[in-house]
Amino acid sequence: MSVKTTCPYCGVGCGVVASKDADGSVRVEGDGQHPANFGRLCSKGSALAETIGLEGRLLEPMIGGTPVHWDDALDRVASGFSRIIREHGPDAVAFYVSGQLLTEDYYVINKLAKGFVGTANIDTNSRLCMASSVAGHKRAFGSDTVPGCYEDLEQADLLVLVGSNAAWCHPILHQRMLAAKEKNPACRIVVIDPRRTATCEGADLHLPLRSGSDSVLFNGLFAFLAGSNAVDRDFVGSSTTGVVDALKQVAGQTVAQTAATCGLTEGAVGLFFDWFTRTERVVTLYSQGVNQSSSGADKVNAIINCHLLTGRIGRPGMGPFSLTGQPNAMGGREVGGLANQLAAHMELENPAHRDLVQRFWRAPVMADKGGLKAVDMFDAIADKRIKAVWIISTNPVVSLPDADRVRAALDACELVVVSDCVRDTDTTRHAHVLLPALAWGEKDGTVTNSERRISRQRPFLAAPGEARADWRIICDVAHRMGYSGFDYADVADVFREHAALSGYENNGQRDFDISALSTLDGRAYDALAPVQWPVTPDHPAGTARMFESRTFFTPNGKARFVPVMPRPAGNATSRDYPLVLNTGRVRDQWHTMTRTGKTARLMSHIFEPYAEFHPEDARVAGVQNEGLTRLTSPWGEMIARVVVSAEQRRGCVFVPMHWNEEFAGAGRVNALVNPVVDPVSGQPESKHTPVKADPYAPKWHAFILSRSPIRRPDTGYWVHGKAGDCWRLELCGDARPESWRDWARAQLGLEQVEIEWVAYRDPAAGRFRYAAVRDGRLEGCVFIAPDHTLPSRSWLTGLFAEQQLSANARMSLLAGRPFGAGEDTGPIVCSCFSVGRHQITAEIGKGADSVEAIGRRLKAGTNCGGCRPEISKLVGARAQSRQAIAS
Template structure:
């Protein structure tokens, strides 16, 4: 009988509710949960495609030791023995855990308890260090606690929403939908987007400020100085609830408007307009994300933003406040249990002896780590220099995602003992593990996550555990028992762990700490199974608490006051003739992290199927780069080869490359290999948005595009980028030299049997070659080669994998690379939810559909997640402009 299970999306920090339906035949479908207060039924393209990522292809299904299959007991015994031996010989700081925002809170809790309470080291850090630790540090400096003051509904209640360092449309699409709908209902609402790139989010902006890289401190310092000078500050709030105002304003006033213009890259007129808009608007929410956090001055940026809200008292009230948008589904949950190396569980501070003692007594631990552990970048440096001798990596892929990624890979490869817990067997990191442990994936996991607005939701299982896969918390607890701590790790279910976590949050709290969910300290299995989404705090014996913090002070510094922090404008990056461009890294709409999940979906690969670099037309011309050329990017740390996307959305002198591609999907596109291991001195967060690089055209002797029913193997090419396609795979290619025998290359690459002969042709004049292989009426593979980037109707070519080619004419049409006049070509995918291409949208516009709504009514494009609406509007405007000329 079909069943429906309410769970939570595993992607970004929005924390959308999902209803998963498992049919009688075992097929899974997903839809948004209309009752979940984060999304009210909305899903983005990634969430809508979750069911397409649940196959077992590539799954790690049993433990392995040294590449051979092993049993759980043997593997866990070995992990416990090697960690125990290292601790005995070299001390507790010789071991480390590197964990992930993909873990559930219960997994995080056990990992933190084992490392900090019983191993006695704080060497546990998380990939969340890479996305939101500057926000944590800024909160703690300002508020005395890592507290997000507001709620999502504030974006809808605000009169002005400032989005800085946040491509909301692509990175938090459901919040973008909520904001876009609010603006449509209240056109007087104003939106300001602060970003060096003109991203798709700017489509709904009243003002786009193309700020210079790392210009945020100068901008918000300038704003604070303006607010103070114009009398727009709230003197009562400042006097009653804060300290440090005069010092902060003095620091902020050091640059006059011309100097601010230089520091920010904005005109004086733009600065005045923004300052005046903020000054005269009462209800202001400032949302910030990775563009603020991922900086060598990230914490100062956060405090510069918070200063403006504290100075005006615009915090903790409906439609007001600074708002950190986390990147991962459980970055917040990890913070709640001390997943960062410089924190303790339940928002307690590792530096405070009182907090260490409280945690030690609650856990019954022999001791609790007495000092912060190594943060992510420093942790892998310690692996490299031999200080860390045993490393356990859980649910993350640092060989792709860490800065200076090649050095990180070398460190992991040289580490004496590496354990990797993951759901995928072959990742860039897992290939260097001595022990592989199979974990549960989304749909199998059972636990909780916390989203960006402090809302705790359940992830519930609706699929059986495949093979021998086990929960991460179980793996950790079993190792803890084997290391001699059995009494502390008797947990038999995630409900028991959650109850302990909730009890610790209320232990000797009495309102002194912000995080308190002790109302759930005695939760049992059935109540946990039925737990509905809720926001913290929820202290024991109390009704659900306020949704917002700090409207009337009550900060968590000892004196109860917030701190306005005096911050200095960072020194700008000096010009460098060898590396003249500034590299900015980030995300795209339809992929997630290192693609181990989204890379399984053909639909999600349809929009952007290969790694690319956005470059301004004048920069491209100066470097001799044309649209669709391949580009070599180099920094002092590494190199990558990506496709050129020439666009004036990118500011001159700046480049943007997504961070998702890895060695499983591209030949040389791990972009974090180029990023220096430079970190914020307060938070330890890497600076991934401002890296000096150079760019040059990659000179290929031949370019190629291929589709194949089978996954290509041993791709012998100077450049390749692989993506799932309906019915098979698609691959972009480039060769440093031409091949004397392309037929043999195809047979090896696409596993074509010797008896199958191709059809096709070679044009010696143009240098083009086309080969297609058929078995019966089914296309096995086709290869298109050219001395220039291949001009092929790619979406149509991919669709031929599922077509019937029953006559010779249809087969030869495949080698032409484009459909006949009687067969429309959808063009490059714009709407992933409904697989609608640019040519289909263009045709609809020509047929009279002159608005996004009209296109949606005709083609459904843009009517589900809405992330493509800005792109659709751009196509419409382009078509109408051409028609008017």
């Protein structure tokens, strides 16, 4: 059985085909017919079949940690919310939801909150992702409209990526860009990012601007364009307003001033400005480096201003393009998922829109003012203004800034309800009521990707245990609260209502309109092919590109220039906190790892949370490459592995945002993050937190590999996860046990088991190695040292696949290095084919002089392409080394 569905990761919205064999095993492949990816999948998508097991799933409702019947759980939620609303009013409750929800789930919870409970205290983790883009779109276009489509990336002659490490965060789109560049010799790629990321490997120009100076750069470009022949005077005169005021804001700004403020060379800035000016087909792609800022909306408008001034919008191969982070961040916007929105892209504070939606829903009440946005919502929970919160499909104790305050807020809240598919997360631990939801593979509905393309997510697995669809759970609670209007026969019924509302009294006045889909019967809904909105009777096949008519959704039909005055980012650095913390994603992990952390293949690329420093900053802080550092901000602290890299901008430190208390002790970076938000969008500043770095030097370091799960420490620095055919635990400490051998046995859980021990002890040097062997197979090993210089883990994990340890393998365990037993492949570079760095460098040494040559020899880089930038760097480094020797 094969089912076409959609990948649950980033906003690219790749189509996948899931095939279930007779033995119950599942294969996941790319859908060659889906227009977002044409069959290609990134490393995360390729590993989806490895993440669908029931280990760790929440499979039954729980109250206070005790399993209960669904009726009891639903009654507790409904009665608790009803009582608090009755005693304290509707704004005493809140809902915090997620871009992981399907559109139908999103629609029903927003309907319940805004039209029946009567509160707009419903926000989403998409607030952390693209709220600044929404605000920028609405200010410029009068609507939250993404103008272009993915085909524009292949038709452009200049691709400008701003605050976007697309090679790791949107790899399928990045590969489409590189393929288009290869076919079009005139095409150039510019990357604007403080770090030299993997995306820079395919770029013609990298501008490592000073953190937070994006608005200055694009204001400078705006001023430069105004004095050039690139201005589309007809378009500006007939289709826009506000250009005079916007230009006054940048009057006199020169290339030299722009370069100095941004920390760039004048030549590099001038070259970028010249390319942008002389290239008609320009697409500017921006992501979290722009959005996640206390001035994110202004940054978005600074970019849009440049496209409006040149008329480069609404036509093939040009326009501003927001790359969303979640699979259904766009769908959430369509149904009013943010606290300041109404459904169908209507405005909550517009009386006519409120009246329209209330009449359509036949709702008893309607929220009439914007609700609390994510950060403010959890502040209100902490202050007890909000007394009940329902969290659905997200993990705010990890993902929100000032995360320790979020945790404390939930501990103090009168009623915390969490709907999730995972039993134990940093957030579910604080729930009074847990509701088991369906996971990807079981869910039925739709999602919308970054180019406005609606795709079906279809189930291919049966609902496990007592898990239920989110929309159904929400409707069951609504019924118990006494609300009508939630009697949906199935998920298609929800979709039809959503589509009908989009066209209700619309008459072309609103951008979001899928009314042509409102009459789909169940069979047609099941078969719905990917389609881009608007989908109207006039455009039943969808609409690829918006604003082709050069009219917008403002009252006068004209786009608006927005004057942008650059503001300093968040809090300034100081003597006490001299470094700028920048958080983001890594290639093979997703959000808080509840899905990707299940697979050893994805854990193999980067196993530990790390902090990336410029060499000079590392020297000043006294931290060493591969050692540990304690990062501290005014809001919290964490411990991370040190990576020293000249590709990091001086004065900045980068830390991934994924690790949480399920996978790491002291590894939650958002505990440090500045909770300041953009005053327009409410989006938090995740790219600019002042921090200090100190060496973290425990008395001993160790790692443990075990065939069985390993008991994790309660405190201190540790990292846990799967590694090949075993489990891996990295840890360190100060207190030394009386017997390292007894400690090792206890860590492996083998105190009472007859076992053969292979041991190496050097007490004077503080180095110990223990391996447990049973029936000739390796059961576990423990390596201990006084510092972080421990043996490579890659060859050791391979020994767990052997049925019988050879004499060489035993000697290797004692020696702490391969001794004719297993290959030290090095850190994984290609997750798709488990190819390590040492394997690649060995082939380079044998004459493989290109990424393609490595692919032919090792297959690395031939599937998703996400590792190609890293392979390119290794090839380039070897070429430079040879050149240096030759000279």
